[in-house]
Amino acid sequence: xxxxxxxxxxxxxxxxxxxxxxxxxxxxxxxxxxxxxxxxxxxxxxxxxxxxxxxxxxxxxxxxxxxxxxxxxxxxxxxxxxxxxxxxxxxxxxxxxxxxxxxxxxxxxxxxxxxxxxxxxxxxxxxxxxxxxxxxxxxxxxxxxxxxxxxxxxxxxxxxxxxxxxxxxxxxxxxxxxxxxxxxxxxxxxxxxxxxxxxxxxxxxxxxxxxxxxxxxxxxxxxxxxxxxx
Ligand SMILES: *Cc1c(COP(=O)(O)O)cnc(C)c1O
Numbered sequence: 001x002x003x004x005x006x007x008x009x010x011x012x013x014x015x016x017x018x019x020x021x022x023x024x025x026x027x028x029x030x031x032x033x034x035x036x037x038x039x040x041x042x043x044x045x046x047x048x049x050x051x052x053x054x055x056x057x058x059x060x061x062x063x064x065x066x067x068x069x070x071x072x073x074x075x076x077x078x079x080x081x082x083x084x085x086x087x088x089x090x091x092x093x094x095x096x097x098x099x100x101x102x103x104x105x106x107x108x109x110x111x112x113x114x115x116x117x118x119x120x121x122x123x124x125x126x127x128x129x130x131x132x133x134x135x136x137x138x139x140x141x142x143x144x145x146x147x148x149x150x151x152x153x154x155x156x157x158x159x160x161x162x163x164x165x166x167x168x169x170x171x172x173x174x175x176x177x178x179x180x181x182x183x184x185x186x187x188x189x190x191x192x193x194x195x196x197x198x199x200x201x202x203x204x205x206x207x208x209x210x211x212x213x214x215x216x217x218x219x220x221x222x223x224x225x226x227x228x229x230x
Pocket of ligand 1: 037039060081082165203204205220222223224
């Protein structure tokens with residue numbers, strides 16, 4: 001992993017890239033949050049994010065976050081961005097401030113039950129596989145309305161928007177299409193359910209600009225901040 005001065009340089013560079021992408025499509029850079037993805041890195045990666053002033057970090061495994069979190073002294077928002085098995089739902093509810101990877105009704109019901117038991121309202125994003133990548137999790141675009149309806153029926157769940165992971169492809173237009181589809185889906189669901197779904201979590205180190213152009217409000221960045229993972 002990088003040291004703190006390198007992290008600081010990287011963070012400033014990524015923020016500039018976000019600002020440039022925003023300006024090129026007439027968006028306000030304040031509309032796009034940067035989620036520092038600390039997965040596979042030691043707890044110091046979270047400390048770096050806190051010291052730099054980021055509001056949130058992303059982890060993709062429940063157990064890894066459970067091991068890391070007690071070693072981090074200061075407060076930051078922890079978000080789950082990786083696939084969640086229902087048998088880890090209880091632990092996930094206790095660890096995370098938001099879960100971005102909610103992709104099926106059964107999981108939603110488990111999260112709702114544990115959030116109720118722990119007396120909290122759990123913010124979530126619904127993960128949709130708009131890139132139709134068989135290697136990625138996420139509900140299909142067609143199932144998304146049912147998933148949203150189920151989420152709205154859960155008193156302890158607060159749906160804030162949608163999330164997607166674009167297929168890995170040299171051709172950036174593949175990711176761009178997946179992002180456009182997520183935004184359109186959000187617009188349709190928002191109109192038909194009559195609710196705002198403001199958050200669109202899309203874009204990573206390699207496809208941030210495409211995601212921002214398509215309307216991303218949260219880019220999840222690991223490699224460009226911390227260097228490559230082992
Ligand atoms: C690892 C991961 C990221 C960050 O990927 P980088 O290419 O390292 O920026 C973003 N989103 C999800 C869901 C991830 O698992």
